[in-house]
Amino acid sequence: MTESSKEISVQNATAANTGGHTFCMLNSLGLDSLTTENTENVLNEALSAIVEHFGADHGYIVLKDDKGELVNVASTYRGEQGEAQMTASDAVIDKVMETSAAVLVENAMQNPEFVGDVSFQRFNIGTAICVAIKTSQSTAGVIYIDSTGSKWDNSHLEVLDFIGRYMGLALSEVRWQKKQRENKRLIATGTAALQLSHSVKNMLQMIGGAAEIVDFGLRTNQIHRVKKSWEILKPNLERMRKYTLEMLDYSKDRPIKPANCNFNRII
Amino acid sequence: MTESSKEISVQNATAANTGGHTFCMLNSLGLDSLTTENTENVLNEALSAIVEHFGADHGYIVLKDDKGELVNVASTYRGEQGEAQMTASDAVIDKVMETSAAVLVENAMQNPEFVGDVSFQRFNIGTAICVAIKTSQSTAGVIYIDSTGSKWDNSHLEVLDFIGRYMGLALSEVRWQKKQRENKRLIATGTAALQLSHSVKNMLQMIGGAAEIVDFGLRTNQIHRVKKSWEILKPNLERMRKYTLEMLDYSKDRPIKPANCNFNRII
Incomplete structure (x- = not known):
C-alpha cells in the first residue's frame, strides 16, 4: 500500500x-x-x-x-x-x-x-x-x-x-x-430411511430367504417346511408393513386446521 | 414530508x-x-x-x-x-x-x-x-x-x-x-416415498390380506387355499422388496472417487 x-x-x-x-x-x-x-x-x-x-x-x-x-x-x-x-x-x-x-x-x-x-x-x-x-x-x-x-x-x-x-x-x-420448513419432513423421511437402511435390509433378507423355502415347500408338498419358514416370514412381514406405513405416515404434511374448542375442558 | x-x-x-x-x-x-x-x-x-x-x-x-x-x-x-x-x-x-x-x-x-x-x-x-x-x-x-x-x-x-x-x-x-446440495437426495427420497405412497399401500394391503389366508390355511391344513394365496403374496413381496431396496439405494450419498483412466477408450 x-x-x-x-x-x-x-x-x-x-x-x-x-x-x-x-x-x-x-x-x-x-x-x-x-x-x-x-x-x-x-x-x-x-x-x-x-x-x-x-x-x-x-x-x-x-x-x-x-x-x-x-x-x-x-x-x-x-x-x-x-x-x-x-x-x-x-x-x-x-x-x-x-x-x-x-x-x-x-x-x-x-x-x-x-x-x-x-x-x-x-x-x-x-x-x-x-x-x-x-x-x-x-x-x-x-x-x-x-x-x-x-x-x-x-x-x-x-x-x-x-x-x-x-x-x-x-x-x-x-x-x-x-x-427448509417445507422440506423438513421430507428430509426427516429420507434420513430415517438411510438410518434404518441396515435393519430394513436384514428384514428383506429374512423375508426373501423364508419366502423361497415356503415357495419350494409348496411346490414339493413339504408342508412341514412351509410351516417352519412361515413362522419366520410372518413376523418379519408385519415388521416390514409397520415400518413402511410409519415412514409414509411421517413424511406426510398435515395442514393445521384451527377450530373452536372449549379451552377449559382441554386443560 | x-x-x-x-x-x-x-x-x-x-x-x-x-x-x-x-x-x-x-x-x-x-x-x-x-x-x-x-x-x-x-x-x-x-x-x-x-x-x-x-x-x-x-x-x-x-x-x-x-x-x-x-x-x-x-x-x-x-x-x-x-x-x-x-x-x-x-x-x-x-x-x-x-x-x-x-x-x-x-x-x-x-x-x-x-x-x-x-x-x-x-x-x-x-x-x-x-x-x-x-x-x-x-x-x-x-x-x-x-x-x-x-x-x-x-x-x-x-x-x-x-x-x-x-x-x-x-x-x-x-x-x-x-x-441444499447435501439434502438433495434426502428430499428426493422423501418426495418419492410420498408419491409412491398410494401404490405402496396397495401392495401392503394385498400382502396383508394374502398373508392372513396363508396363515389360516396352514393352521387348518387347507393347503389348496395356502397355494392360491401364495400366488398373490409372492409377486407382491418381490415388488415390495424391489421398491424398498431401490428407495434405500437412491437415498444413499455416493462420494466421488476420482481415478486415472484411459480417456480415449471411454469415448
Missing part, C-alpha cells in the same frame, strides 16, 4: 462520521430483519427510504411470484398523487428482468431505446433507474424509481444496484427458510 | 457521487459473489478493504467451524508486521459471540472491563471494534479490527456492525446452498 492510499483510508474512516448519507440510508433499510411474515412491510419501508434518498417521484418493487408472474409488492409516491397509476415502464422492467443488468434511462421521453413505451410521455418522466433484485438462483425482481426531473447518473445507478443485490441476499435468506 | 427534508434527500442523492467513501468500500467487498469455493479468498479481500477503510492496524475474521470452535479464517496486517501474532482480545471476541452485540473498546489498555486480557497491553492497542457476523440462525463469527491509535467512535461501530450483518447474510446464502 502506498502512502497516499493510506492517507485516503484514514479520511474514509472519518467520512462515515460526517458525510455517510448513503450509508445511513443503507443501514436504515432493515433488510436483515426480513421474514416471511413482514416481507411486504419491510420492503415498503425500504422503498420509502430509497425514494426519499434519491429524491425520486415514484418507486416500485416488483417481484416474480410462484407462477413466474411479476407482481408489484411495494409502491411509493412522493407528494400527493396518492393512488396514482403505475408510472413504471414495462419495457425497462422486462429488459432488467431479462439481462439482470441495471438500467439508467436519461432523457426518458427522448430515449430512442424505449420510444415505443408510452409511460415516459404519459407521466412526463425525465430519468428512471431500474436494477435487478438478484439472488444466486435467479433474478427475483426489480427496484424501479423515476423522476420528472433529470438528476441521476451512474453513481446513483451503482448505489441502487448495490441495494438490489443486498435485497436479493435478504430475500433469498427468507426463501431458503421457507423451503 | 416537509420542504426541508426534501432538500436533504436531494443532497443525499448527490452524496453518493462525491462523498460516498463508505458506500464505495461496501460496494467493493464483493460479498454477494461468495461461494463455498471462494469463501476464504473473498473474506480475505473483504477484510483488506475493511482494514484499509478504517485505517486499522490489524483485522481478523473469525468463524465457528462445524464443531462450534472459533477459527481465524482471515487476517490482515497493515505495515510490515507480516506473520505477526494474533493481537485480537479473546475476551472481546467471546463477549461478542455470546451477546452478538457490537463492541467498541476505547482506551483499550485502561479499559476496566477487559483489564484481565493481556492482548491490549502486549500489542499496545488503543482502540478495537468487534462485531458479530449474524445469520438468522445464530452468530456465525466476528469481524475484529484494532489500532494502536485511538480514532474510532460509535459511527465506525455502526458501519462495521452493518458489514457484520451483511456478511452474515452472504455467508448464510452459501451455507443454505451447501445444505
Whole structure:
C-alpha cells in the first residue's frame, strides 16, 4: 500500500462520521430483519427510504411470484398523487428482468431505446433507474424509481444496484427458510430411511430367504417346511408393513386446521 | 414530508457521487459473489478493504467451524508486521459471540472491563471494534479490527456492525446452498416415498390380506387355499422388496472417487 492510499483510508474512516448519507440510508433499510411474515412491510419501508434518498417521484418493487408472474409488492409516491397509476415502464422492467443488468434511462421521453413505451410521455418522466433484485438462483425482481426531473447518473445507478443485490441476499435468506420448513419432513423421511437402511435390509433378507423355502415347500408338498419358514416370514412381514406405513405416515404434511374448542375442558 | 427534508434527500442523492467513501468500500467487498469455493479468498479481500477503510492496524475474521470452535479464517496486517501474532482480545471476541452485540473498546489498555486480557497491553492497542457476523440462525463469527491509535467512535461501530450483518447474510446464502446440495437426495427420497405412497399401500394391503389366508390355511391344513394365496403374496413381496431396496439405494450419498483412466477408450 502506498502512502497516499493510506492517507485516503484514514479520511474514509472519518467520512462515515460526517458525510455517510448513503450509508445511513443503507443501514436504515432493515433488510436483515426480513421474514416471511413482514416481507411486504419491510420492503415498503425500504422503498420509502430509497425514494426519499434519491429524491425520486415514484418507486416500485416488483417481484416474480410462484407462477413466474411479476407482481408489484411495494409502491411509493412522493407528494400527493396518492393512488396514482403505475408510472413504471414495462419495457425497462422486462429488459432488467431479462439481462439482470441495471438500467439508467436519461432523457426518458427522448430515449430512442424505449420510444415505443408510452409511460415516459404519459407521466412526463425525465430519468428512471431500474436494477435487478438478484439472488444466486435467479433474478427475483426489480427496484424501479423515476423522476420528472433529470438528476441521476451512474453513481446513483451503482448505489441502487448495490441495494438490489443486498435485497436479493435478504430475500433469498427468507426463501431458503421457507423451503427448509417445507422440506423438513421430507428430509426427516429420507434420513430415517438411510438410518434404518441396515435393519430394513436384514428384514428383506429374512423375508426373501423364508419366502423361497415356503415357495419350494409348496411346490414339493413339504408342508412341514412351509410351516417352519412361515413362522419366520410372518413376523418379519408385519415388521416390514409397520415400518413402511410409519415412514409414509411421517413424511406426510398435515395442514393445521384451527377450530373452536372449549379451552377449559382441554386443560 | 416537509420542504426541508426534501432538500436533504436531494443532497443525499448527490452524496453518493462525491462523498460516498463508505458506500464505495461496501460496494467493493464483493460479498454477494461468495461461494463455498471462494469463501476464504473473498473474506480475505473483504477484510483488506475493511482494514484499509478504517485505517486499522490489524483485522481478523473469525468463524465457528462445524464443531462450534472459533477459527481465524482471515487476517490482515497493515505495515510490515507480516506473520505477526494474533493481537485480537479473546475476551472481546467471546463477549461478542455470546451477546452478538457490537463492541467498541476505547482506551483499550485502561479499559476496566477487559483489564484481565493481556492482548491490549502486549500489542499496545488503543482502540478495537468487534462485531458479530449474524445469520438468522445464530452468530456465525466476528469481524475484529484494532489500532494502536485511538480514532474510532460509535459511527465506525455502526458501519462495521452493518458489514457484520451483511456478511452474515452472504455467508448464510452459501451455507443454505451447501445444505441444499447435501439434502438433495434426502428430499428426493422423501418426495418419492410420498408419491409412491398410494401404490405402496396397495401392495401392503394385498400382502396383508394374502398373508392372513396363508396363515389360516396352514393352521387348518387347507393347503389348496395356502397355494392360491401364495400366488398373490409372492409377486407382491418381490415388488415390495424391489421398491424398498431401490428407495434405500437412491437415498444413499455416493462420494466421488476420482481415478486415472484411459480417456480415449471411454469415448
